[in-house]
Amino acid sequence: MSIQDQLPEQLRKRLAEDPLFGAKADLLHDGRFGEQWLAITEHEVSVWQQDHTQLLKLKISELKDARAVGAVGGGTLLADTGKGPVVLARYTSAQSSIFGFAAKLLGAMAKKEERPVVSERDFPRYCQNCGNPLSEGTQICQICTRNGKVAARMLRYTKPYKLQLAATAVLLIATTLVELVPPYLTKVLIDDVLGPKDVGSTLMLVILGLGATMLLMSVMQTIRGLIGVWVGSKLMGDLRKDVYSSLMRLSLAFFDRRQTSQFIGRVNSDSEAMRQFMTDGVVFMSAEMLRVVAIFIIMFGLDWQLTLYAILPVPVMVAVSMTIWPKIGRRWYHQWRSIFRLNTLVGDSLQGIRVVKAFGRERDEMARYNEANVELVRRNIRMEGLWSFMFPAFAFIAGLGTLLIWYNGGNKVLSGEIQLGVLMALISYLGMLFGPLQWISQMISWASNAMAAAHRVFEIMDTPSEVPDVRNPEPIGVIKGDVAFDSVTYGYEKHHPVLKNVSLHVKAGEMVGLVGHSGAGKSTFINLICRFYDTDEGAILIDGTDLRSISQVDLRKQIGVVLQETFLFDGTIAENIAYSKPDATPLEIMRAAKIANAHDFIVRLPDGYDTRVGERGHKLSGGEKQRVAIARAIIHDPRILILDEATASVDTETERQIQEAISRLVKGRTTFAIAHRLSTLRNADRLVVLERGKIVEVGTHEQLLEKEDGVYRKLVDAQKELSKIKGVEG
Template sequence: MAKNIVKQDEDIKKKSNFEITIRLFKYMKPYKFKVFIVILLMIFVMACNIANPYLLKTAIDKYIAGDDLKGLLKIGIFMVGINLIAMFASRIRIKSMASISNNILLTIRHELYSHIQKLSFQFFDSRPVGKILARVIGDINSLQELFTNSVTSFIPELLTLICVTIVMFSMNYKLALSAIVILPFLALSMFFIETVSRKRWQVFRTKRSSVNAFTHEEFSGIRVVQSFTFEEKKSKAFVELVKEMMGAFMKAVKLGDLFWPLIEFSSGIGIVLVYWYSVKLIDKGNITVGTLVAFTSYIGMFWRPIMNISNFYNSLITNFAAAERVFEILDTKPDIVSIHDAVKMPRIKGNVEFKNVTFSYEDGGVVLDDVSFKVNSGETIALVGPTGAGKTTIVNLISRFYDAQRGEVLIDGKNVKDVDIESLRSQMGIMLQDTFLFSTTIMENIRYGKLDASDEEVIAAAKAVGAHEFIMKLENGYHTEVNERGSRLSVGQRQLISFARALLSNPRILILDEATSNIDTFTERIVQRGIKKLLYGRTSFVIAHRLSTIRDADRIMVVDGGKIIEEGTHDELLRCKGLYYDLYMTQYRFLSEGA
């Protein structure tokens, strides 16, 4: 799996052409009747095109040679009629296939999006968001041409090629052989180009993914970039990435552009051989002028589908790299899933127990080492300790965002691995230090905690946590639109909205991970009342570095080095004069000196 580094190229597992083709065309199965109709229309159009040279031969050899003006007029009207019908049929089949292709892309995009939502934090920890977006948007868009051309170009052109070849051999097998003698050379050349070209397109898409990831990261952190005047440095890095992407693109395109010259060269050689040989046959009286004219038309019809099929093949090579990238994520199995016979989690009472839990991240050392504790329903547990001690990991295991390598995490006596994930998480409220708000109104952001909540319930939740007053001062009150991530609001205001959202969801287990760290002292006093209401009647886990905010916790667990080294109330831990005492006194002295 790729590392979470923007500039590092992704390592995509190569799949065979056959495997990708079969998998892609399975998406056409729901539209098989519509595709069948499209194919029938294409067969009709193809039959009309193939009939034209033969009708022309008949007109020359029979009606012109026989001076039959009436017969010539009839065949002319007939040719105009069938070609008009063929034109409308072709228009209908192109529109129909475009609609089918768009629906297929919608299906694949939705399948990919839904699948990514099910993947665990481990997946998102290992790759930048921009590289994921590149799969969902750019790579899937690249498949549209493939689906459209596969039916509207490849199938009719292949059928045309087969039919034209049969007609040519039936007319004169010697002329037919002279026309196709160059095909083995063309096939070998195309095979060589395909082998090298696909690798180059894979490199290009990987480079483009890195550019997307870099751009996403750059604009997400634009405040940091501008604050430290990093614009020029970032611009240079962007230019370097774009140069690498364009270099990879040019290498792929230059090789891909050899397809057309090869086809044109082979076509020219074939036509020269046919004319050279046909002159001898005409001199000997073995063929008529009409036959030569018709055969010349069929030669064009023979090489045109080869050109179009080659173009489709070139497109296939280009887009196989995109398909591989999409399937690479679809084939990534979620680490955290509900077991086959998982039961629905009943209404949680709030008893939590860790039994000899050991956990480590994929690319790191042991974070939790044989941790055991019990929490009773309704208790408020504070987790404190140095950064990286394992506090957040504990609450992530309770929510089952990760699974412990050893030991058990129990809620009301049930192992979290044995219950349905959705029924477990739907009864939990999680608030993080980095509060996320969506690009919609404040009302809708709070209602995210309970989608069927009335406006009155939303306002009541906001009042309970002290958010109502500042919301009403905004231009449109609760209907004020917030920007992406809530950038129009202060950090403290965003956290107050998150408190209201959490209260509205009425969780059975509440997790506050540094949720008050960015609130100023004045706002903290206001929100403490809301926090007490949030904590009342439910099991709560509070992670805080500001120790003054957790003095009233029922129990404080001090985590260090992956173990719980101290446990007790605020007063009890101060009397022990251990790590908690040192942390508390350090903060007290710091605040006193600052004062």
């Protein structure tokens, strides 16, 4: 995509030179929706209104710099001139990236620096057909291609079980046909045996026939049921697996923006709803359809006139179903949202139960819960109320048909037009017919519930990872450990960068301490090395290779992390240490623990390395957990090591032990360490001081201390003050 293509021909002709850049802004200068055109040439910047009248023209030589100022929901492209800043264009956030690029380009031109290169990420991407925004990392438009084929997609899950499902179908047809036999035998019984009082062997034969069909039906239903359960459970397993693996595949950024407790419900209940539809739903529906058709054929064969009466209520029932269908779908969604809110509430307050208790807010939590609970109750009543209305209504309408047959059929029997048995058979077939029709409503509920669930499940599956792997990742093998930041800018929200234009080169084996106030961007810095997030601008290189072109599996093999909040999984200590290397031998595990200063305390535990830790196991202290985490990093044997406040929450003695362990760990590895206690970073080869997302100082401890007015020096002084106070208090 060439960047000047977008400019209308008319406007391009008015330019003295070929445009370097052209873009349409979607807001006017006064902030209203509208269109304005911006074009940049070698010597000028021009802005036109929608009717192609020129609004603004600036010479590049007048510019000092240009900025894209982000705001909420939109932004402004500003040019700094000798006479103060000038607004070039305003835009909504859909266009932030493209005007961000424009700002960089103009800034570089004004300052005569190297010009930025356009990358595809700089452009908001729209679908060619419908003009709706495309989500990142995909070229496929959700609106144009996915024509509501959710059901088809859902049914694709049944593919591996074709054989079993085919068998179910055959059995189904057979049972359905067999089910139709008893009413017919009843007719024979009444008309040929009971009516004429035929005391022959026919009675016995008919009864035997009835018995045989009953037995056959039971056997077939059992087999069908067993297959159904088997296929259903397998399907459910497949679905859950897919949902869970899509969750694992998603980037951290996805989880940052959502409450995680919601996913527990999603993985389980949504896949259950889909399973129910696919096995019970589809099987049931086809069975009932088949039955309806067969019953009609037989009824028409018995007496077509009476059958017509029976059909009279059917259109009414279909009409009722049709009007209620959309209503039910909406109410399901409402109900689901209420349940969802309730679950999130419980999840949240249980996770924060310590805070709740500490502030004595149990009552308020209960009130909050109660509010959501009442809401759910209300929704439930509305939903179920609709149900309780539907069933009797259907039964009543169906009953009307029966009445019609009784009346007309009765007359016919009295006038001798038909035999009593035929009437009885018709009545029982009719009963069988309205059964399935009532089930339509159940089917509606299943189907709409499943569709809603499927939408949510596929939503997770379709969300592209924000840190996608390239198609042909470069094999990196074992790396040396050179890490370079090349003018990196990143923000969790795009318009609010946390790291701004950070450049740093770290040699293999070097230990770098990251220092700065909270919120300075230290954690973001290391999150980017781990590639939890991708840079918005600039690149991170490991041994000269862009992080983005390395597969994440390879990358993570080279990186070890010890975080402030140690998370131990449910399992034994040994399993936790061997988390990144499941095939580690017991000796390796012990060696790692020894280096981490953890071996001694572990062995002293009654269950030793087999002590269960995690949510329901043995409670380790903060320092002990930390050392287990360090052992985990040691066994991983990474080339790049990241320590994020690894000693923040422990006492001095434990810190000394952990320090010792860390100093053994960092040997020969490129290490990035964050610590609030600056003394922890004594061993660092270099300290990097971050402030407001920018690197302000780099140097050794001594070098930085020499700077009279340096940021680092101030930090150190402040900590000395603090420890003095602490000394007094102690």
